[in-house]
Amino acid sequence: MLHEDDALVAVSKPPWLMVHRSREAPDRDVALQRVRDQVGGWVYPLHRLDRQASGVLVFARSPEAAGALQAGWDAARKDYLTLVRGETPEAWEITRPLRKRKQELRPGPDAEAESQPARTALRRVAHFARSTLLVASLDTGRRHQIRRHLSGEARQILGDRRYGKSRINDHHREHFGLERLFLHAWRLRLAHPDGGELALEAPLAPDLLAYLGRIPDVPAEVWALLGVRPEGQGA
DSSP: OEEEEEEEEEEEEEETTOSSSSSSSSSSSSSHHHHHHHHTTTOOSOOOOTTEEHHHHHHHHSSSHHHHHHHHHSEEEEEEEEEEOOOOOOOEOOOOOEEEGGGGGSSTTTGHHHHHEEOOEEEEEEEEEEEEEEEEEEEEEEETHHHHHHHTOOOOOOTTTTOOOHHHHHHHHHHHHOOOEEEEEEEEEEETSSSSEEEEEEEOOOOHHHHHHTTTOOOOOHHHHHTOTTTTTTO
8 A cells, every 4th residue: 555545545556457347357356346345445446557567556535536636637747667678868758649449439430540649758767788767757648658659669668568579578588587568657646635745656566676686787876766775686
């Protein structure tokens, strides 16, 4: 649990856990049910994270709180940590519109052309091992936005089996144990329904931290950002 009060609950979602039930996860072991069981009452998911992604996940504790949080969601600051292939600029942004999912399209002859505005701001933390650790900040929240935007820039996220490069993913899985998408919802700053601002942070998930520990020569600024000591680094 990252935070709990009368209006909301924030947790650090582990990888491979769906936010709520779906065709992909029809059983009860989803984040929504876990949080309900933990707090002993109904909760309402404010946003979603990809199944493979980890990090900050927020639930409202009432419909009224959910409405207030949703009203301020576009203004919330959402920072993700992600590791991508290759070297990147120090800072840049991607504003390419993203096509809607099929189930979101309205019937009609122009349905396939429908798209949504999307903006992802990116800041380089460090370049190492032919990859770059980035902080990705969202102004919008389209499906797979960070993954799709970075793939379109030929800077695919490591471990991304859908939008990434199989050869590179296989190398990092076989040599360094990266078993999933390197995408972590790191920090979230949002307006609280009761007034003021709430800042949340989820430490990097243990599996991603262990993966970085197996890569030789990770720069000191990476460990400083993560707030950990690189003891035993290197395979």
